[in-house]
Amino acid sequence: MERLLVLARHGQSEWNLKNLFTGWRDPGLTELGVAEARAAGRRLKAKGIRFDVAFTSALSRAQRTAALILEELGQSDLPTIADAALNERDYGDLAGLNKDDARARWGKEQVHLWRRSYDVPPPGGESLKDTVARVLPYTMREIMPRVLRGERVLVAAHGNSLRALVMVLDGLTTETIPGLELATGVPLVYHLNADTTVASKDVLDRDA
Ligand SMILES: O=C(O)[C@@H](CO)OP(=O)(O)O
Numbered sequence: 001m002e003r004l005l006v007l008a009r010h011g012q013s014e015w016n017l018k019n020l021f022t023g024w025r026d027p028g029l030t031e032l033g034v035a036e037a038r039a040a041g042r043r044l045k046a047k048g049i050r051f052d053v054a055f056t057s058a059l060s061r062a063q064r065t066a067a068l069i070l071e072e073l074g075q076s077d078l079p080t081i082a083d084a085a086l087n088e089r090d091y092g093d094l095a096g097l098n099k100d101d102a103r104a105r106w107g108k109e110q111v112h113l114w115r116r117s118y119d120v121p122p123p124g125g126e127s128l129k130d131t132v133a134r135v136l137p138y139t140m141r142e143i144m145p146r147v148l149r150g151e152r153v154l155v156a157a158h159g160n161s162l163r164a165l166v167m168v169l170d171g172l173t174t175e176t177i178p179g180l181e182l183a184t185g186v187p188l189v190y191h192l193n194a195d196t197t198v199a200s201k202d203v204l205d206r207d208a
Pocket residue numbers: 016020021022023024088091115159160
């Protein structure tokens with residue numbers, strides 16, 4: 001039985017372009033972001049991939065990405081479930097600040113810890129550990145049972161909510177997770193075994 005789970009980070013957002021911490025703020029996609037999402041859909045199509053259900057966050061950049069991918073696949077009418085459990089990490093007081101300004105103010109190392117460490121939360125916001133603690137239960141309850149039943153599932157979400165999932169799927173540790181960066185509009189195609197371990201992982205990169 002096929003147990004397909006595809007994870008796609010949204011295309012470039014207006015705030016990615018402006019280099020601002022975004023978190024739970026809700027900027028739209030840029031023109032490039034729209035093109036990236038469409039290209040992701042085309043690469044999935046070229047692989048012959050189709051979906052039975054899509055999950056996304058409560059934020060418009062991920063929702064639009066899901067819609068654009070599905071449009072490219074000719075599956076615009078697919079049931080799509082949006083839930084805040086898949087939202088980007090809450091960046092707290094950093095949301096809306098420029099990332100270079102933050103480095104100038106707090107230092108490169110501190111900002112890197114806030115952005116990529118496992119358990120150092122940004123002021124007033126969520127660490128990756130906090131993000132795992134909401135993404136994982138939702139995934140186990142709502143997403144994984146469908147994958148295990150043979151439904152082909154798309155999850156269009158965010159850099160850090162997907163880092164949380166990839167950490168678990170790929171068995172990354174608190175030492176190795178800081179090195180994981182997810183590019184915008186690059187789908188990760190997982191085939192799972194019946195016990196939810198990973199049978200195969202295919203990164204549909206831009207030149208794939
Ligand atoms: O600003 C954000 O919400 C995220 C994703 O764009 O940024 P970072 O790369 O720091 O995780």
